[in-house]
Amino acid sequence: MSTGTAAGKSAVNGIRTAFGVGGLIALIVGILILVWPGKTAVVVTAIIAIYAIVAGLVYAGIGIFSKSLGGWGRVGNIVLGIVFIVAGIIAFMNLQTTKDWLFIFIAILVGIMWIVEGVVSLTTLGSSSSKGWTVFYAIISIIAGIVLLFSPIWGALVLWWLLGISLVVLGIIQIVRAFTFTGRAA
Known part of the structure; x- marks a missing residue:
């Protein structure tokens, strides 16, 4: 077996493994969301709270130990780190309430984005080759946002x-891709 063929087979196996692992994780998380939506949301909120605390520690560490930052840069990093840490701790104090607020915030944010997206679509109407579809999309987007x-x-x-x-x-689909991927160009 030549080196090129072995390397190619190894790359294909790596890609197949990545597809399979990614697909399995997506499938498991999707099932958890559908079977235990509330509990899964609390776990996601806890993961975000952990991220906030870790990010806060990193920012504070940069502010404290960085030799290349000026005074305001160091203070800014320390303050940002404290804000992240406090937010993470507050989130952990009541994960259920934090989850509820996080969901409402995301829904409102998505609603605003859909409204803006619909309005932006209407502003491109003059240059659109499919005006009917553009208007239809804009109306649906604005209504969904509202x-x-x-x-x-x-x-x-x-x-x-x-x-x-x-x-x-x-x-x-990703798991099926893992079993069917050959590495040949389509």
């Missing part, structure tokens, strides 16, 4: 379920 703004809790639940369903479907 619905999310006026009912963020309901919207957050729907988005969470759609995420779970998407992860299950994409996870299965």
